[in-house]
Amino acid sequence: MILVTGATGNIGSVLVRQLAERGLPVRALTRDARRAVVPSGVDLVEGDLGRPESLSPAWEGVDSLFLLQTGDEDTAAVLRSAGRAGVERVVMVSSLLAEIHPESPIGGGALRGEQTVRDSGMSWTILRPGEFASNALWWARAIREHGVVSAAGGDAGSPVIDPADIAAVAGRVLTERDHEERTYPLTGPAEITPRERVHSIGRVLGRDLVFEELSVEEERERLKQFMPEEVADSLVDIDSDADRGPGVRTTVEDLTGGAPRTFEQWVAEHADSFR
Template identity: 50%
Template sequence: MILVTSATGNVGGHLVRQLHESGFAVRAMTRDSSRASVPAGVEVVEGDLEAPASLGEVFDGISGFFVSGTTGDLPGLLGTASAAGVKRVVLVSSFLARTHPESAIGGGSLEAERLVRKSDLEETVLRPWEYASNVTAWAEGIRAEGAVRPPTAGLPSPVVHPADIASLAAHALTEEGHGGQTYPLTGPEELTPRDKVRALGEALGRELVCEERPDQRELERISEQAPDEATAGLMVPGVCSLRSPGVTDTVERVTGSPARSFGQWAAENAHLFR
């Protein structure tokens, strides 16, 4: 059985569904089981990642688990998992660990990676770039005015679909050969804020306005609201403020399927902007 922590999150939710659809037994852990929407047959348990000593029973019968590097007491979690006989862990880190190791996010991600590597678990590290789902920060403006006004600091960015992060995790948790690997993840193309707005408009079936603004205060304000742990503080939601690392082929190379496009994410999540 595989344990997915943060099972209602952007990546965790996809991972639960993908594992279940592939026939694997899944235990989905969340803080509030009443709010968890999972496929029938998936076991849901409550747990607090800040209190790993209380999770002994959660790890019973678990062969591998999925965790974000910015979530909870990671050293304690790894120790509890090891004591329960767990063999594998997949850690979601950040591409910033490679491109900006001096930053708060990059440095914190490197520390999380160090912790899993020194544990006695077989570890796989995923380093995603900006999440496609960060553009949900634009939803209010799109619903109210049909407009997005991003700061002009936005650079082209190969945003990654959270489902692709989940796909890498699923392979690493269920196959041999991924132990000790570090996988940098991006989407299949580099997109500017204007490109993303155009794709959202196509998904919604209406034209949206994109008015880029040279407003540093706005850039700093919106940066504080970044919803994804891999991008908080350095990648503004929907507006990457860092230079692109380039497009990687990791998703297709490891999973055998092409990386999902931002347009696909927009089509799947158009209801969030209506």
């Protein structure tokens, strides 16, 4: 049995569906089973990673864990609970910032989480995705209401990855036995700038969208409305450090046998969010 945490999110929901389509035994963990929608045949269980004591029912019969950290949980306590229950392996989603910007709050936090997994005593695999294509959903309201996206770094490229590709890789490493003690960096197929992403969304929608360039300081102040100041400062610094970008990695294709999906493919599947 595979337990999928974050089972209703961008990665977990796709992973649950992919595993179910393969006829594999899968259990979806959610905080609120009344609001969760999962494929037929998938076992649904309530639990909260922030309260490891709530997870006992989730572990029954589970041998593999897909762990998506939210930052609200005690990862070490979760893994101790899983280990005591007989879970043998864990696949954790970390961040590519652990490699390219380990000094940043996000990168440093990702590294600490990775070390906790390595120290768990279980078989482990770590996935390090770069920037998610789904981050474009932050622009959805502005696009729907005004047709304008305001951001800094309009010409700084990043090989954004479709969360479905992260799920595809996770499905492989959860069900194959030659990925133990491996750390895999994951990116999309090509670097694409924020300005190009906005134009790509416009093409799919059939609208002329405008990208409005913000200064670094304007972007910093904008981000501070949604996140802690330290994190906002770090993200702005990372975006402005073009010499330390992730570059395109071939891991998705190497592991799945299929090319990673383009940003425009992701937009086409989520176009209703921008209409």
